[in-house]
Amino acid sequence: MVRGHIDLPLTLDRSSPVPLTAQLADLLREAMRTGGLRAGERLPSSRGLASVLGVSRTVVMVAYQQLYAEGWVDGRHGSGTYVADGVDHGGRTARRERRERPGDRVRTGPADRVIDMRPGRPWASAYDMAAWRRAWRAAGALPPDDFPDPYGHPRLRELLAEHLRRARAVPVSVEDVMVTRGTGNGLDLIATVLLRPRPGEPPPRAGVEEPGYRKARGIFAARGAEIVPCPVDDQGVIVEALPDDLRVLYTTPAHQYPMGGRLPIPRRERLLAWARRTGAILVEDDYDAEFRYDVAPLPALYGLDPDRVVLLGSLSKSLSPDVGLGWLVASGGLLDLIAKVREELTDRTPGPVQAAVATLLERGDLDRHLRRMRLEYARRRAIIVETLGPLGPVVRGDTAGLHVVIELPAEVVHRLVERARRHGVLLDTVDRHHHGTPRVHGLVLGYGSASQADVRHACTVIRRLLAAP
Missing domain, CATH: 1.10.10.10 (Winged helix-like DNA-binding domain superfamily/Winged helix DNA-binding domain)
Structure with missing residues (x-):
C-alpha cells in the first residue's frame, strides 16, 4: 500500500x-x-x-x-x-532470513531470487525514464547519416570534451575525442594500431596490471601481442617492476581493477617518466572514476601528459552497458591513425545512439543521474563495510567505484563461493583476475546491480558462512 x-x-x-x-x-x-x-x-x-x-x-x-x-x-x-x-x-530488512546450518542447501524455485554480487554491473533500472524517452524521441527525429564520421558526431564530441573537463578536470580538445562503442571497442582499435607485429621482430609486448582486467588481456592477445603481467600493490601498478620493452601498458589508476588502489601523484609522475623514457603508450581506463566516496579526485594521467597517454571511458558503469557508447581521447597524429584503421574495418558507433546520448548530456540528465547514483552506491558500500569489516578481513578499494575486495585465506575462498551460491548469492574471486599464479586471494564484491536490501542480505549470508567452522 x-x-x-x-x-x-x-x-x-x-x-x-x-x-x-x-x-x-x-x-x-x-x-x-x-x-x-x-x-x-x-x-x-x-x-x-x-x-x-x-x-x-x-x-x-x-x-x-x-x-x-x-x-x-x-x-x-x-x-x-x-x-x-x-x-x-x-x-x-523485510526479507526473512532462513535459520539453517551453513552447509545446508537452499531449495531453489520460483519464490527464490538470486543476488548477483559480481563486479562490473551498474544499477541500470534507476534511470529517469522520462529523460530516456525524451532522448530517443530526439534521436528518432534525425535522418540517418549517409557516411558516418569515424571520429563521431561533432556535437557529441564537443559535449564529451566538456563532460571530461567538468567531471574529471581533463583539458580535452574536441579534436582529440573519438566516440566509440565502449571500452572494449576502444582497446581493440588501440591494439590494432599500436600492437601490429613488425617484420622480423618478435610479437609486441603489452603490459596489463596483475591482477587486472581480463578482457584487456584477451583483446591484446587476439591482436597478436605477448601479455606481460605487471604487479600492483595497494596503491596501483608498481612502476619499478615494469620492463622497458613494453609498447603499451593498460592501467586503471583512478580505481585499480580489481584491487581498488588509487595511484598517488608521485607514482603517476614516475609512471609518466617511465613511459617517456621507454617510448611506451599508457592506456588509461577511467572505467568508474565518476563514483568516489570521501576522497578528493586525482588528476587523470592524460591531463598530465597527453602525448604519452590514451584515455578510455564509457557509459557502461555510469548508465548501462546496453547503451554501447564510449570515448577514446588521444592527441597528435595517433587519433588520426586510429580513425583511418576504423574506416578500413568499417567500424562505427550507431548514429541514433550518439544523438540520444548528446541529448542526455546537453540537458544535464546524465549529470543528475550520476549525482543520484553516487549517493545510492555510497549507501550500498557502507552496508558492506559495516557488515563485513568488523569480522576482521581486509576490505580494499572502498573509496571509489562499484566493488570492493575482501581479502581472505586461499583455502576459504572457493568453499565460501560455493556455499554462498547454494544460498542464492553469486560471488566473484580475486583469483579469476590473475594472469599467472594468484598472489592475493579473496572476494571481488560488486554492489552495483543489487538493491540495498539484497546487498544487506548477501553480506549477512557471507558473514554467517565466515563465522561457521
Whole structure:
C-alpha cells in the first residue's frame, strides 16, 4: 500500500539544543522502526511537511537527505520520497532470513531470487525514464547519416570534451575525442594500431596490471601481442617492476581493477617518466572514476601528459552497458591513425545512439543521474563495510567505484563461493583476475546491480558462512 501522505504526531521542540533537522530525522526514523511508516509508503513533499510543521523547507529537505544517506528512504525521480524497500519494524530488512546450518542447501524455485554480487554491473533500472524517452524521441527525429564520421558526431564530441573537463578536470580538445562503442571497442582499435607485429621482430609486448582486467588481456592477445603481467600493490601498478620493452601498458589508476588502489601523484609522475623514457603508450581506463566516496579526485594521467597517454571511458558503469557508447581521447597524429584503421574495418558507433546520448548530456540528465547514483552506491558500500569489516578481513578499494575486495585465506575462498551460491548469492574471486599464479586471494564484491536490501542480505549470508567452522 502506498499512501499519498502521512498523518503522524510529529512535534518539533524549538527550545531544544538539538537542531530541528536532527529532531525531524529522529522522529521519522522512529516511525519507520515502530511501523508507523512501512516499506513503500510515500512521505509528504518537503514543501507540504514544512508548511504543516511551520519550518523552512530546507529543514525538511536536509532531514530527508540524511535518511536517504542512511538507507531509510528512497527518492524516485518525479514521484517523491518513499520508505525504502527492505525496512520493517525495527529497521531490519523485510526479507526473512532462513535459520539453517551453513552447509545446508537452499531449495531453489520460483519464490527464490538470486543476488548477483559480481563486479562490473551498474544499477541500470534507476534511470529517469522520462529523460530516456525524451532522448530517443530526439534521436528518432534525425535522418540517418549517409557516411558516418569515424571520429563521431561533432556535437557529441564537443559535449564529451566538456563532460571530461567538468567531471574529471581533463583539458580535452574536441579534436582529440573519438566516440566509440565502449571500452572494449576502444582497446581493440588501440591494439590494432599500436600492437601490429613488425617484420622480423618478435610479437609486441603489452603490459596489463596483475591482477587486472581480463578482457584487456584477451583483446591484446587476439591482436597478436605477448601479455606481460605487471604487479600492483595497494596503491596501483608498481612502476619499478615494469620492463622497458613494453609498447603499451593498460592501467586503471583512478580505481585499480580489481584491487581498488588509487595511484598517488608521485607514482603517476614516475609512471609518466617511465613511459617517456621507454617510448611506451599508457592506456588509461577511467572505467568508474565518476563514483568516489570521501576522497578528493586525482588528476587523470592524460591531463598530465597527453602525448604519452590514451584515455578510455564509457557509459557502461555510469548508465548501462546496453547503451554501447564510449570515448577514446588521444592527441597528435595517433587519433588520426586510429580513425583511418576504423574506416578500413568499417567500424562505427550507431548514429541514433550518439544523438540520444548528446541529448542526455546537453540537458544535464546524465549529470543528475550520476549525482543520484553516487549517493545510492555510497549507501550500498557502507552496508558492506559495516557488515563485513568488523569480522576482521581486509576490505580494499572502498573509496571509489562499484566493488570492493575482501581479502581472505586461499583455502576459504572457493568453499565460501560455493556455499554462498547454494544460498542464492553469486560471488566473484580475486583469483579469476590473475594472469599467472594468484598472489592475493579473496572476494571481488560488486554492489552495483543489487538493491540495498539484497546487498544487506548477501553480506549477512557471507558473514554467517565466515563465522561457521
